[in-house]
Amino acid sequence: MRIRRHWFTGLVSLAVIVFLWAPLAIVAVNSVNKNPLLVRWGGFTTSWYHQAISNPDVRAGLRATMVVAATSTLLSLAIAVTGCLWWRRAGSRSRRVFDGMTYLRIMLPEVVFATALFLVFTRAHFQLGTGAVIIGHTVWNSAYATLIVQARTASLDPALEDAAADLGANPWRVFRRVTLPSLFPAILAAGLLAFTFSFDDVVTTYFLNGTANPTLPVVILSMIRFRVSPEINAIGILVMLFTVTMFAVAFLAVSGAGWSTRRSRA
Amino acid sequence: MLSRDRLLRGALALPTAAYVVAFFIVPLVVIVVYSFARVSLVTFNISFDWNLDNYRQIHDPLYFDTLVRSVVLSIGATVGCLLLGFPLAYFISRQPRTWQRVLLVFVIVPFWTSFIVRTYATVNLLEEHGPLADLLQTLHVISGPLMILYTPRAVAIGIIYSYLPLMVLPIYVALERIDDELLAAAADLGASPQRVFRRVTLPLALPGVAVGCVIVGIPAMGEYVIPEILGGGKTLMLGNVITDQFLTVGNIPFGSAIAVVLMALMAVVLLATRRFTRVETG
Numbered sequence: 162m163r164i165r166r167h168w169f170t171g172l173v174s175l176a177v178i179v180f181l182w183a184p185l186a187i188v189a190v191n192s193v194n195k196n197p198l199l200v201r202w203g204g205f206t207t208s209w210y211h212q213a214i215s216n217p218d219v220r221a222g223l224r225a226t227m228v229v230a231a232t233s234t235l236l237s238l239a240i241a242v243t244g245c246l247w248w249r250r251a252g253s254r255s256r257r258v259f260d261g262m263t264y265l266r267i268m269l270p271e272v273v274f275a276t277a278l279f280l281v282f283t284r285a286h287f288q289l290g291t292g293a294v295i296i297g298h299t300v301w302n303s304a305y306a307t308l309i310v311q312a313r314t315a316s317l318d319p320a321l322e323d324a325a326a327d328l329g330a331n332p333w334r335v336f337r338r339v340t341l342p343s344l345f346p347a348i349l350a351a352g353l354l355a356f357t358f359s360f361d362d363v364v365t366t367y368f369l370n371g372t373a374n375p376t377l378p379v380v381i382l383s384m385i386r387f388r389v390s391p392e393i394n395a396i397g398i399l400v401m402l403f404t405v406t407m408f409a410v411a412f413l414a415v416s417g418a419g420w421s422t423r424r425s426r427a
Numbered sequence: 428m429l430s431r432d433r434l435l436r437g438a439l440a441l442p443t444a445a446y447v448v449a450f451f452i453v454p455l456v457v458i459v460v461y462s463f464a465r466v467s468l469v470t471f472n473i474s475f476d477w478n479l480d481n482y483r484q485i486h487d488p489l490y491f492d493t494l495v496r497s498v499v500l501s502i503g504a505t506v507g508c509l510l511l512g513f514p515l516a517y518f519i520s521r522q523p524r525t526w527q528r529v530l531l532v533f534v535i536v537p538f539w540t541s542f543i544v545r546t547y548a549t550v551n552l553l554e555e556h557g558p559l560a561d562l563l564q565t566l567h568v569i570s571g572p573l574m575i576l577y578t579p580r581a582v583a584i585g586i587i588y589s590y591l592p593l594m595v596l597p598i599y600v601a602l603e604r605i606d607d608e609l610l611a612a613a614a615d616l617g618a619s620p621q622r623v624f625r626r627v628t629l630p631l632a633l634p635g636v637a638v639g640c641v642i643v644g645i646p647a648m649g650e651y652v653i654p655e656i657l658g659g660g661k662t663l664m665l666g667n668v669i670t671d672q673f674l675t676v677g678n679i680p681f682g683s684a685i686a687v688v689l690m691a692l693m694a695v696v697l698l699a700t701r702r703f704t705r706v707e708t709g
Contacts, residue, residue, distance in 0.1 A: 167521060173514035174530070180511075181537040181591065184548030187558060191551065200556065244443035250436055259440075262447050268642070269693065270649020272666040273686045276673050277454035280461060280683065300450050303443070332435060361542050363652050364666075368674070378543045385547050385656055397544035408539035 185401070192394035199391055209395035219396060222380035229291060229366070229376055230359035233298040237355045238348060240299070241306035245314045246340070263311075266304035274300065275368040282369065289371025297365040302358055306351035309415070313347035346414045353411035357404050455690070462683035473680060481684035490668060494688070497665040500579060501647035504586035505594075508643050509636065511587065512594035516635075517628075519595075520602035531599070538592040546656050549585045550576065553657070577659030585657040586647050594639040601635025602628070637703030645693050665689055 192210070196203025213219055248259055266274075278297050282289055317340070325335045341348075363378045370379065377400065384393050462482070464475045485491060519530045537545070552559050553576045560573035575581050605628060613623045651666035658664070665685055672682030 167518065170514040170518040170521075173511070174518040177511045177515045177591070178530075178533050180588070181534065183558065184545070184552045184588070185537055185540060187551040188544065188548045240442045240446055243439045243441070247436060247439035247443070251440070255440075259443070262443075262451070266447070266451060268645055268697070270646055270666065270689055272649045272651050272669050273458075273689050274451065274454060276669055276682060276686050277458040278450065279673060280679060281454045281457050284457070296450055299446070303446065307443070332432070363543055367670075378541070381543050381547070382652070382655070385543075385550070393547060397541065397547060401540040401544055404541050405536060405539045 188394050188397050188401075191391060192398045194391065194394075197391060199394075209390075209392045210399075212390070212392040213395040213399065216392065216396075218380050219377065221374050222377035225291065225374040226360055226376040226378070229294050229298060230356045232295045233302050233359045234352050234355040236295070236299045237302040237306040238352055240303040241310045241351060242344070242348065244303075244307055245310045246336075248311060249314050249317070249319070263304045263307050266301050267308075271301070271364040275365045278365075279368045289369055290373035291370075293369040293371070294366050294373070294376070297369045298359045298362060301365075302355040305358060306355050309351040309354065310344060310347045313344055317343055350411040350414040353407050353414065357407040357411070360407075361404060458683045458686055461680050462687045464680040464683075466678055466680050481681045482688075484681055485684065485688065490685070493663070493665060493668050494685075496579060496663060497648055498692070500583055500586065500664065501644050501650075504583050504590065504647050505640050505644040507583065507587040508591050508594035509640065512591055512639065513598055513632075513636070516595045516598035516602055519599055520605075527603070534592050534595050542589065543652060543656075545589055546585055546653055549581075549588050549657060553581050553584065576657065577661075579658070579663060581657040582650075582654045582663055585653040586650060589653065590643045590647060593642050597638040597642070598632060598635040601632045605631050634703055637700050641696065641700050645696055648692060649689050 190202075191199050193205050193207065194203055195206040195208075244259065248256060251259065275297060278293070278300070279289070281287075282293050287293065321343075322335050322339050325339045326332075330338065361378060362376075363382055366376050366379055367382075370376070375383070377396075381393065381396060381400075384390075384396075460475070461473070463477045463479070464473050465478060465480060466473050485494060515534070519527055519534075522530065551557060553573065554560065555572040555574070555576065557573065560569070563569045563573060575584070610623055610627060613627050614620070618626065648664075649666050650664055651670055654661075654663040654667055658667075661667075665688070669682050669685050669689070672678045672685065676682075
């Protein structure tokens, strides 16, 4: 009986995993397919990759994306770390407000708050562009970063910091020598994730970018709309390799941190 | 000394508080205020006279259909994710540890690839003469080309494709926590496997199912990129109407009203599922 039930769910699982991977496999195959219409396999080529790498729009997009992602990540980390340090010693009611705001920033459909920010910026005559995009990304990125750092601060032992303070370290020194090192894996993971989310974003950027250089995902979106060329597949594969690597490193940073606490507790 | 410490501690809340108020709460309040304003489509001047015209305009079949379609598509995609995701999560949770890890990697890695690229990838899959069409033709399900791309069905498939891992993970977490001995005890007491599943497994998995449905259903309702790419640029969902009103038409009060409706829908879903999701988030 047990075997039979697993046989059914196993089959569904296999189908679902194929469904998840097949489209990505098609992109990978087409990125080296010589046939420009991509209807049949036309032989191996790397020319789409060459085209992608030398495309000036893609290059400018990548530069813009890097600037936005790096700045938004740093801002998000500053907000998340200070917020989490406060959260550790806050009362339960203020904690609930804090947590509610964190979840809301993640749950609210991006379109809604991107339009809201767009409205405020245009009414206040604040120039749309890279600065506005960074502010927008940081709204949800700081929430993701907060969630990750928070998980770590919750398991942090205050006794260590109290001991350092008792031994005469001032608050800043306690933070730098005790709190920060033990938070580091979480901060690293949060930073990598924030960078990747920002790197990947379309909607917020689309609204707040104005006439500034569009970021890479927005460039890709307009290429898809106008069905420019098979080089989208090559760009896609390159972007995918980058984001998967970032996520994998972030994941290892988080699970590595979990491993070391478990070991130190044992 | 103590008061200085407290002051310092309070100051730590400042960056988050200031940022959230300035760039999250204030904009949302502003958008609510604007949803009651009126715009002159000649001069684009906005006047505030607190009227409900924008909300009435949503009843216009053109927009009301989109509203209904957004809700139906997001419910349909959520149900689709559940139907595909539950068996998968269940299967993974019943495997030995090592296999659980391997299978989870297979589920999560596609989710780690760029969102826009993933959506583009589904275009390839659903193409008239694409791989799915080939497969369905070989199985004699269809005889001609596959006519799915740039229809609401394609959008639903795209949403399911992009959001599926968000459904699988919370259900897996809930199922994985179930003690095997609990299931064995139920079986020893004479419950059939179906009964064990219905009376023990399913109720314990419910919080995970609820979280999955919320984190799939709510973002799906406001989806912009997927209908834009897979819907062929028609205003299929609310996200596209809002974007159109803001960036192309310039009717900001009406766009704001739709955004407020979207927020209200989200609030309803969150409140309705609170009972189930609270357990999960602690």
